Every structure is written in structure tokens, then in C-alpha cells.
Amino acid sequence: xxxxxxxxxxxxxxxxxxxxxxxxxxxxxxxxxxxxxxxxxxxxxxxxxxxxxxxxxxxxxxxxxxxxxxxxxxxxxxxxxxxxxxxxxxxxxxxxxxxxxxxxxxxxxxxxxxxxxxxxxxxxxxxxxxxxxxxxxxxxxxxxxxxxxxxxxxxxxxxxxxxxxxxxxxxxxxxxxxxxxxxxxxxxxxxxxxxxxxxxxxxxxxxxxxxxxxxxxxxxxxxxxxxxxxxxxxxxxxxxxxxxxxxxxxxxxxxxxxxxxxxxxxxxxxxxxxxxxxxxxxxxxxxxxxxxxxxxxxxxxxxxxxxxxxxxxxxxxxxxxxxxxxxxxxxxxx
Numbered sequence: 562x563x564x565x566x567x568x569x570x571x572x573x574x575x576x577x578x579x580x581x582x583x584x585x586x587x588x589x590x591x592x593x594x595x596x597x598x599x600x601x602x603x604x605x606x607x608x609x610x611x612x613x614x615x616x617x618x619x620x621x622x623x624x625x626x627x628x629x630x631x632x633x634x635x636x637x638x639x640x641x642x643x644x645x646x647x648x649x650x651x652x653x654x655x656x657x658x659x660x661x662x663x664x665x666x667x668x669x670x671x672x673x674x675x676x677x678x679x680x681x682x683x684x685x686x687x688x689x690x691x692x693x694x695x696x697x698x699x700x701x702x703x704x705x706x707x708x709x710x711x712x713x714x715x716x717x718x719x720x721x722x723x724x725x726x727x728x729x730x731x732x733x734x735x736x737x738x739x740x741x742x743x744x745x746x747x748x749x750x751x752x753x754x755x756x757x758x759x760x761x762x763x764x765x766x767x768x769x770x771x772x773x774x775x776x777x778x779x780x781x782x783x784x785x786x787x788x789x790x791x792x793x794x795x796x797x798x799x800x801x802x803x804x805x806x807x808x809x810x811x812x813x814x815x816x817x818x819x820x821x822x823x824x825x826x827x828x829x830x831x832x833x834x835x836x837x838x839x840x841x842x843x844x845x846x847x848x849x850x851x852x853x854x855x856x857x858x859x860x861x862x863x864x865x866x867x868x869x870x871x872x873x874x875x876x877x878x879x880x881x882x883x884x885x886x887x888x889x890x891x892x893x894x895x
Contacts, residue, residue: 563608565739565747567595569617569824572857573746573778576616581748581776588699588768593750594618594778598638599666600682608692609683609699616788623677623780625651630785638779642732642817643668645676655784657793657812661735664797667804677779680733680743680759681771685806687716698767705767713872719834720868722765727831728760733828735795736878737838738812739787742783748776760835764862788824791816797830798883809880811887815846822855823848827888829863839863851892853885860884 570576583592593601593612596619596805604610623637626648634650644652644777646662666674688706695704707715707725716727733756741756754772761769773779797810810830816823825846828838844862849855860881867877 563605563611564611564615565605567617568614570594570621573621573623573877574782576618576621577746577748577776577778579614579616580778583775586773586775586777587770590775592616592775596675597641597678599670599674599762600678600780602692604683607690607830609690629783634784635783636676636782638675638730638781640676641672642666642674642676642679643671646671654787655735655739655793657738657814658732658735658784659793660795661731661797661810661812664810665731666797676732676782678888680736680779680782681773682728682730682733683770684724685729687711687728691888698726698763698770701766701768708870711872712870714806714831715870715873716874717833717867717869717876718837718864719762719769721763721765723765724763724834725870726767726834728833728835728838729830731795731797731810731830733760733836734810734828735812736782736784737828737836738793738814738826739784742782743779743782745773745777746772746780747778749774757838763834788814788816790818791824792891792894794887794894796883796887796890798879809876809883811880811884813839813884813891814885815851815888815891817851820850822849822851822892825888827863827884829880829884832864832867832876842858846888851889853889856885856888857881859888 580592591613593616595617623639625637627635629635632684646659652659688696695706715725743754762886793814795812797807807830813827825843842859845859
């Protein structure tokens with residue numbers, strides 16, 4: 562592994578000031594923040610990430626889960642995934658988030674991984690993680706070996722001719738369905754970014770994955786107050802039950818009254834270059850009876866723009882079945 566300088570951040574402002582001199586906050590950043598390290602350290606060992614300076618933020622006061630004034634929840638950036646998954650308020654009011662977290666990684670990794678780290682988790686595309694292969698995300702302009710290579714696990718939504726890498730996170734799918742807001746402090750002040758605006762599509766610049774700028778530090782994430790009577794569920798389909806990334810997954814939050822769907826929010830993982838949500842598909846369910854005919858129509862609308870590659874065409878039907886099953890199971894929850 563290459564040589565780097567490790568620094569400890571004693572307060573948020575000092576961390577931001579130190580990182581604001583970086584050339585970028587995206588791929589190739591020469592300054593990185595370190596919390597759980599479950600992604601960063603792996604990528605540094607592979608020479609995919611080669612920062613010159615790593616700033617340890619574990620001593621910053623960002624590890625609390627607190628109720629917000631509007632009845633929602635405030636989740637600190639360095640809250641460990643295991644703590645968040647088992648928090649009684651999350652289990653009671655946001656079960657889809659708890660289920661998503663518990664379906665990701667191993668217990669040991671969940672004890673280390675953090676909320677902000679999960680938001681910034683990098684793709685598991687094998688070409689991104691191999692410095693000897695062409696990858697526009699890792700090395701802009703080098704090409705995308707995945708398009709004509711091994712792409713079975715990669716994205717079918719939001720792709721471009723520059724990149725088809727999928728977002729690997731389970732937590733982010735649940736946060737997308739829950740309308741989470743990402744709170745960022747940086748050299749230019751504070752800003753609140755809805756999760757729908759946080760992730761960038763690859764387009765012609767796949768190395769730019771989020772709206773993060775040099776010096777930006779995620780301080781916390783907020784969730785809105787849960788809807789009265791809401792039902793939520795997370796389902797993950799993968800090649801093996803233990804410790805595997807999703808081929809497809811679905812996070813559903815809905816309310817049903819008088820035999821009709823009043824609200825429906827759902828997102829999918831494993832199929833998109835970012836956690837994927839489709840407002841038009843959600844609208845097809847409003848006012849409908851919660852039956853499989855309505856759910857299949859919503860799934861068809863959700864996947865209508867899918868562009869499968871040579872090895873992942875099966876994901877279109879698999880994703881539809883995953884979404885239909887999750888919607889149906891959520892609707893039947895008491």
C-alpha cells in the first residue's frame with residue numbers, strides 16, 4: 562500500500578479546513594476522511610484510492626441518533642450501521658431502514674461501517690477495483706471494460722456509454738424511499754441536500770458520483786416523521802443469503818386506507834447506477850386497490866427505461882418480480 566499521512570481531526574471546522582485544499586472530493590481525491598474505513602481501506606490496498614492524507618474523524622461528535630423537532634430522526638454521520646439497525650426508534654418507525662441495514666454485509670462490518678461511509682460507498686464493479694483494467698470511473702477516458710465484459714451484476718437503469726456500474730448500498734435504497742435529507746458542512750457553509758439530488762448519474766463524467774465538493778463533510782442525515790399507519794418493507798435478492806450484494810432489491814413505504822393505496826414510495830437497488838426511484842411508477846398506485854395487477858403495472862412502469870447489457874437481461878424480470886412481491890407483502894402488513 563502506498564505511503565500516506567494520517568491526521569486526527571479534533572473538531573469539525575478543522576477537518577473541513579484540512580480537506581478543503583483537496584483537488585476534488587470525487588475519485589482521485591488526495592485527501593480523504595476516515596471513519597469506519599470498510600470501503601476506503603480496501604480501495605487503498607488495491608491502489609484504486611491513493612490519498613496523500615487521511616483525516617480520522619472518529620473523534621468528532623457525529624455519532625448520535627436523536628429525535629428531530631418535527632417528529633423525524635437525526636442520524637449522525639459516524640453512527641455505526643449496527644447501532645442504527647437496532648435502534649428502537651428505527652425498528653419501530655422506519656423498519657425498512659433497519660431491514661436494509663441488516664441485509665447488508667456481515668455483522669462484523671456493520672459494527673464498523675458508518676452512515677456517511679455507506680452513503681459514499683463505491684461500486685463493486687470488478688473493473689473499477691482492478692487498476693489494470695479500463696474504467697472511466699477510476700481513470701477517466703480509459704474506457705469501460707464492463708460493457709463488453711463481465712456485467713451480470715451491473716446496472717440496467719441510469720447507465721451511459723461511459724459507465725454501467727451499479728450502486729452497491731442497501732441502506733441508500735431505504736433512505737431513498739424514506740425521502741432522507743443529507744446535511745453537509747463545507748468550506749462555503751452548510752447545505753441540505755435531498756437524497757434524490759445527492760447522487761449523480763454517470764453520463765460523460767462517471768468519476769463524479771455525488772454533489773460533494775472539496776472540504777465537504779456529511780454531518781448527519783435526517784428522516785421525516787413517519788406517516789401514520791405506514792407499512793414498510795425491504796427485500797433483497799442475491800446469489801447467496803450470506804454477505805452478498807444485491808442483484809436487485811426493493812424498499813417500500815406505503816399507506817393503505819379503505820382498501821385503497823393512499824401513498825406509495827419505493828426505491829430499488831442493484832439495478833441502478835444510483836439508488837433508483839421513479840415518481841411516475843409510484844403515481845400509478847395512488848387510489849388503486851393493493852392487488853398484484855396494480856403492482857405489476859407499477860413494476861412495468863418502473864423498469865420501462867431499463868437498458869440491459871449482454872449478461873444482465875435477467876435483471877429486468879427479476880426486478881419486476883422483486884418489486885411486485887415487496888409491494889404485495891408490505892400491503893398485507895398489519
